[in-house]
Amino acid sequence: MANVERYEAPESLPELTQILAEGPATMFAGGTDVVPQMRVGARPVRPTLININRLADLRGISESNGVVRIGGLTSVADILDCAFLKQVASVVVQAADCFASGQVRNAATLGGNICNASPAGDMIIPLLVLDAEVELASWRNACVARRRMPLCDFFTGPGKTCIEDAEVLAAVQFPVPKPHTVGRFRKFGTRPALDIAVVSVGLAGVKENGCFKDARVAFGAVAPTPIRGRNTEAALVHVELDGDRISDIAQVAEQEVSPISDVRASAWYRTHLIRELMERMLHEVHQTRD
Ligand SMILES: Cc1cc2nc3c(=O)[nH]c(=O)nc-3n(C[C@H](O)[C@H](O)[C@H](O)COP(=O)(O)OP(=O)(O)OC[C@H]3O[C@@H](n4cnc5c(N)ncnc54)[C@H](O)[C@@H]3O)c2cc1C
Structure with missing residues (x-):
């Protein structure tokens, strides 16, 4: 310093x-x-x-015209405590619940988690499956200018994003999930708490009569950036979930990730975990009434 x-x-x-x-x-x-x-x-x-902690305007969770907005300075603890998010987008709250300890959650912000751009960033996965956008603000022509981009296009590599030096992440927003939306987040770490994800998986979609009408899947810690699982999404929609189908879909998930080996886990183990978490998640979703 x-x-x-x-x-x-x-x-x-x-x-x-x-x-x-x-x-x-x-x-x-x-x-x-x-x-x-x-x-x-x-x-x-x-x-x-x-x-930037004193910018009250960048803190808080609101909804307007069918869009949920979470300020960039909103803490992970505030997300965990938000009754509205629990009701409409519980997948974000599930991720906050797996995040570090109470002490870290009080300080850690959503904008910091996204802009740090770790492939294992916990809060990124649920936002990817909710089709979130980031709002970036900068000073242009004597006033604050804002631009938006899909979160899935924001990351360019480990620790790297499209944000410019003069920009701040003002907020994240996503459409209020439709009725009958199911959302799940699962993280595997070597310890149950205070650990960075070895892998993580997110899922959100509208489930009716035992089928997903649409689905979005995202994976953490299996690529240089958090990624959407487009093949798994395609395999998931309009099929009636049963034991065999769930196993097939988990296999698609396993085949679409190509993680590296590092100090926390081998590539083989990560791939195996993706299949396992996906399969468990789908069995749970299958057993839950629409
Ligand atoms: C003990 C411990 C446990 C942890 N456990 C987890 C965990 O379980 N899961 C997990 O995902 N992470 C974990 N982390 C990492 C960290 O807590 C999170 O990534 C956190 O969300 C970062 O937020 P922050 O506000 O502290 O970011 P900061 O450290 O303040 O900033 C991080 C980066 O983001 C930039 N930045 C911050 N806010 C903005 C903004 N609004 N606009 C533009 N750029 C911005 C900063 O310039 C910096 O580059 C852990 C860290 C520690 C120390």
Whole structure:
């Protein structure tokens, strides 16, 4: 931190985006990724350090005209406690429930989890299956300009995204899920708590009369970025789920991921886990009434 020359803690989006427009800076929200990364030298510390935690406008969960909006500074703890999300998009709450410890959840933000762009980021998977978009804000022509893009196009590699230096992730939004939407998130770690996912799986879709009318599937920690499972989605829709079909669909999931081996798990084990989690998830969904 020795080379930090300027510290800013703006309280509004215009203030923050104007500071960002002045040149590259190191920005942090909860700091649960940035601080450990800076400590071990995995992240260069720029001369300007910006604490964005005071921007109340970027915090909170709301719904308007059939669209759910979660501010970029909303904490994982706030997501876990949100009765509205539990009711309409429980898959996001399920992921928050698997996330770290209470202490980390209080500090960690949704925007930080997305912008850190870990292939294993827990909150990304449920948002991918809800067809979420990110809203990015910057200072243009003397006012705050906003652009949106699908979350599935946002990631370009491990730790890399399409966000520009002068932009902040203001919010994430997704359509209110249709009636009869089923959502599930499963994560496998080497310990039950406080562990980064070895793999994770998300599923959301409208299920009626034992069939998915539509389905979205996403996988974490099996590719350089979190990914959608398009082949698994295609295999899942308009088929009546039974033991054989579930096994076939889990096999499609297994075949569409190509993870690497690293310190936490071998490629073989990760692939096997994807099949196992998918199969268990589908059996559970099958046994749940529409
Ligand atoms: C003990 C421990 C346990 C953890 N467990 C988990 C876990 O179970 N699952 C999991 O997914 N992660 C886990 N993490 C990682 C981390 O907590 C999350 O990724 C968290 O959501 C990051 O949010 P933050 O607000 O702390 O981000 P920060 O560390 O403040 O920032 C992370 C990155 O995002 C950028 N950023 C932050 N907010 C914005 C914004 N609004 N717009 C643009 N850029 C932004 C920052 O500049 C930085 O590049 C864990 C970390 C620790 C230390």
